[in-house]
Amino acid sequence: MNARINALELKDVRKSFGKSEIIRGTTLSVAKGERCAIIGPNGAGKSTLFNLVSGRFGITSGDILLHGRSVAGLRPFEINRLGLARSFQISNLFEKLSVYENLRCAALWSLGYKYSFWQRLGSLRDAHERAQQVLEEIGLQRQRDVPAGVLTYAEQRALEIGITIAGGADVILLDEPTAGMSRSESDAAVELIRKVTVGKTLLMVEHDMSVVFGLADKIAVLVYGEMIAFDTPANIRASADVQAAYLGHS
Ligand SMILES: Nc1ncnc2c1ncn2[C@@H]1O[C@H](COP(=O)(O)OP(=O)(O)OP(=O)(O)O)[C@@H](O)[C@H]1O
Numbered sequence: 001m002n003a004r005i006n007a008l009e010l011k012d013v014r015k016s017f018g019k020s021e022i023i024r025g026t027t028l029s030v031a032k033g034e035r036c037a038i039i040g041p042n043g044a045g046k047s048t049l050f051n052l053v054s055g056r057f058g059i060t061s062g063d064i065l066l067h068g069r070s071v072a073g074l075r076p077f078e079i080n081r082l083g084l085a086r087s088f089q090i091s092n093l094f095e096k097l098s099v100y101e102n103l104r105c106a107a108l109w110s111l112g113y114k115y116s117f118w119q120r121l122g123s124l125r126d127a128h129e130r131a132q133q134v135l136e137e138i139g140l141q142r143q144r145d146v147p148a149g150v151l152t153y154a155e156q157r158a159l160e161i162g163i164t165i166a167g168g169a170d171v172i173l174l175d176e177p178t179a180g181m182s183r184s185e186s187d188a189a190v191e192l193i194r195k196v197t198v199g200k201t202l203l204m205v206e207h208d209m210s211v212v213f214g215l216a217d218k219i220a221v222l223v224y225g226e227m228i229a230f231d232t233p234a235n236i237r238a239s240a241d242v243q244a245a246y247l248g249h250s
Contacts, residue, residue: 005068007032007171007201008053008084013062015045015052022048024225025062030171030218035202037212040222041246046205049222050173053203054086055079066171080110085169087160087177095149099140099159102148103131103166110167130166137196138162154185158192165196172197174204178211190214213237221246 008030015023022045030036038046051057053064055076064072071079094102107127135141138158143151148159157177164172177193178186190211193202206212212219212233219236221229223245229236236242 005032006030006065007034007067008203009063009065009068010049010053011063011065013049013052013064014060015048015057016060021060022225023052023059026222026225026227028220028227028230030201030203032170032201033199034217035197035215036204036218036220037216038203038205038220038222039207039209039212039246043224044222045225046222047175050086050175050203050205054084054173080167080169083169084171084173085110085164085167086173087164087175092160092163093148093156096147098145099148099151100131100135100144102159103134103162104128106163106166107131107134107168110169130168134162134166137165138192154181154188157181157189161189161192161196165200169200171201171203174202174206176205176207178206178208186211 006029008028010026010028013023013026014021026049038049040046048057052059055071055074055078059072063070066079066082066084069082071082074082094105097105104127107130108124111126135144138161140155140158140162143155148156151159161174161177164174174193178189181189186208193215204215216233218230219233220227221236221242228245229239229242231239
């Protein structure tokens with residue numbers, strides 16, 4: 001029965017800021033293990049949608065389900081503990097801490113670090129193991145003890161992806177993971193994202209169409225708060241509506 005439950009589901013989600021309705025009835029189902037990209041012109045509401053899914057903003061109406069369970073009204077850390085982690089457009093690193101320490105902090109936070117002595121010992125051990133494992137996955141072993149602030153930009157973005165996955169969440173939200181990267185850096189980031197999201201569910205906002213079409217199993221097109229299409233990359237590319245509303249102008 002669980003196989004039929006989607007990892008993430010948005011049901012007629014609406015969000016208004018004052019009198020302006022920014023998200024206008026979005027319905028979206030992301031199956032377990034699927035990689036899904038949200039595209040759309042500037043101001044379409046992509047970041048707002050991310051903020052609704054991760055609990056940073058409350059929805060005005062509709063519902064959001066994570067593994068079949070409503071998360072509407074929950075706070076970001078509660079949604080995180082239920083298995084959803086997100087990255088941010090703006091760097092979220094502790095620049096003075098080492099690469100390893102950044103990863104360990106992220107793992108500890110998600111493990112629900114508490115002040116009980118025994119629990120603390122167990123959490124520290126688990127966090128250490130997770131941090132080591134993620135360090136290898138993101139290919140930053142050689143920079144393990146380097147302060148995050150001195151990494152190159154592309155390495156910092158890789159570390160951010162590592163921090164996002166370090167807690168073991170199975171639904172990952174990445175906000176413009178290749179923004180500001182050169183073509184070759186962005187190609188490497190695509191490979192990294194592909195690798196670290198195997199077996200997980202990915203929702204990402206991305207402006208770079210080669211990244212979107214290279215990674216996504218499904219693409220959602222958001223225009224002025226309305227989801228005008230949600231389909232495979234081939235169908236999105238062929239859609240006259242999408243061409244007219246967005247791709248033709250990018
Ligand atoms: N906290 C807020 N209060 C009021 N309006 C907001 C708030 N956050 C976003 N908006 C408005 O919602 C609209 C959508 O913004 P959003 O940042 O979600 O778009 P976007 O698709 O992510 O754009 P971009 O591609 O430029 O990042 C914009 O008109 C923005 O001004």
